[in-house]
Amino acid sequence: MSKAGWILALSLMTGVAAADDARISFPLDYKSTFTNYLNLDRVQNEDQIIHLFANDIAIEAAQAGKELPTGSVLVGEIYAARKDENGKVQKSSLGLRIRDKLAAVAVMQKGEGWGTAFPEGLRNGDWDFAIFSPDGKRLEKDLNACRQCHAPLADTQHLFSLEHMAR
Numbered sequence: 001m002s003k004a005g006w007i008l009a010l011s012l013m014t015g016v017a018a019a020d021d022a023r024i025s026f027p028l029d030y031k032s033t034f035t036n037y038l039n040l041d042r043v044q045n046e047d048q049i050i051h052l053f054a055n056d057i058a059i060e061a062a063q064a065g066k067e068l069p070t071g072s073v074l075v076g077e078i079y080a081a082r083k084d085e086n087g088k089v090q091k092s093s094l095g096l097r098i099r100d101k102l103a104a105v106a107v108m109q110k111g112e113g114w115g116t117a118f119p120e121g122l123r124n125g126d127w128d129f130a131i132f133s134p135d136g137k138r139l140e141k142d143l144n145a146c147r148q149c150h151a152p153l154a155d156t157q158h159l160f161s162l163e164h165m166a167r
């Protein structure tokens with residue numbers, strides 16, 4: 001078998017690489033059509049701020065206490081926090097980080113059967129992940145890192161901020 005053939009066979013066997021890392025496209029209109037439901041200093045990244053948005057499908061289900069359905073899209077705008085000349089993150093008089101440049105746009109989207117290719121530990125129900133530059137270009141990041149960190153949150157549909165969406 002050719003080298004490419006072997007790589008293909010291996011990826012099909014592990015299942016993981018068989019997932020389509022390009023199936024989520026940049027949600028072009030999120031700023032005008034999604035709800036900005038929460039902004040916060042990122043809890044696991046000390047020099048970032050995140051602004052969270054959800055489309056109507058997601059918001060309506062969350063408010064009704066239902067499982068977020070296929071077609072739900074969530075966006076996290078990741079901002080760098082402003083730093084002083086020594087590279088230390090500045091805090092406002094409120095004790096909060098101050099927003100600097102938009103660094104990336106993280107997306108979660110739910111699709112029919114999208115989770116079936118993933119083994120336990122990487123599976124997030126039928127959610128999958130993507131990350132883009134601020135101008136909408138797909139960034140080459142290891143999406144398994146996203147999947148791994150969100151996967152344990154089965155009780156909250158693999159979301160950290162579900163309760164904030166459901167207000």
Ligand code: HEC
Nearest residue numbers: 042043074076106107108129130131145146149159160161
């Ligand atoms: C080490 C853990 C970790 C990793 C890795 C991670 N996230 Fe998250 N994610 C979080 C946390 C914590 C939040 C809550 C907001 C915050 O503090 O950033 C979150 C929130 C989100 C949200 C808003 C919905 C929710 O769950 O509240 C999206 C969308 C998101 N992440 C996408 C991604 C994408 C895309 C990647 C990979 C490029 C990724 N995440 C990697 C921890 C992680």
